[in-house]
Amino acid sequence: MPTDATIIPLDPRRRKPRTANLPDPTQDTAEPIFNPERHLRLEPPAWIVCLSELGYSKAERAQCPSSLALSAPFRVLSEEGGAAARQALVSHPTAAEPPKFLRDLAGHPAVIDFLNALTGACLVPAPAPLGAGPLARDWSVGSAAAGKPAPFDLILGLTDGGAWPAGFHDWFRGCPDDVRTADDRSHSDAPHWRPIDRITSAPLPPAGFATLQQSGMVLHRVRANPATVARIAFLPEDCAVTIRDLEDCAGGIEQARLAWVRHKALISHRKLGRLIDRLDASPDRRSVVMGLWDSVSDVEHAIEALTSETESLDIHYEG
DSSP, X not given: OOOOOOOOOOOTTSOOOOOTTSOOTTSOOSOOOOOHHHHBOOOOOSOEEEGGGGTOOHHHHHTSSOSEEEEOOEEOBOHHHHHHXXXXXXXXXXXXXXXXXXXXXXXXXXXXXXXXXXXXSOEEEOOTTGGGSOOOSSSBOSOSSTTSOOOEEEEEEOOOGGGOOOEEEEEESSXXXXXXXXXXXXXXXXXXXXXXXXXXXXXXXXXXXXEXXXXXXXXXXXXXXXXXXXXXXXXXXXXXXXXXXXXHHHTSHHHHHHHHHHHHHXXXXXXXXXXXXXXXXXXXXXXXXXXXHHHHHHHHHHHHHHHOOSHHHHHHTOO
């Protein structure tokens, strides 16, 4: 015997199934792979600003790894490379470290050699956790992460041409002491100037272009959406970076240990490369031996950190 059918009335207020969190099958969300032959296009900046031009004394400049304060925007990536870097940042699932595309870019020998020639220093990419912090939005001098080594920041533009400029890079034409002096004089009857009179505000570079600044010496800020610019940090090879520096931002002691080991191994690799290049020019045995010991010392520390089961060796070799 047939049963009565249940009629469900159409209700226009009924909610549609949620699809907002489902991936769009028409959109490629895969992170692009860095290809230096297609993506890299290094061109020197038109000008640079030196620390002496900011008013730093000779003694203060002697404490710095480079006389460069900041540079004009210069091309780093091709048009295709700029688009790929932008896609890498969009598709990257976490902000714990930069996308692999940017890490591979920063670690490419041509990029490191280019920046070393520009600064006159021996730089290497900062360990991933230190190089992932945001750019300073308020006036700042030093690293975005308080208490961490102050890096050279490569400020890489990611905005497409139709939306440029998407923000501004402001920097003070002087040293921080000048600002304090101006503030002190503002409370007296003596003639004084305002710090705002010495601020340069420049559009952030477009996609594929970058500005390099020695962030520990330049009073600066960046006014932009974080999605329109990437910070890639570089440190001098002799800059003391510890496992403890990386632990909080790396997500744990083991992740910090591996990031530190990669950093030390890269430094050894760079030192050995320079030693090999100058062997013919300086065949003196003593200098070669000293260079070899200096080169392998970083790797020895990395091996000890990996094989150690106690924190005492981490602390001993963390410099």
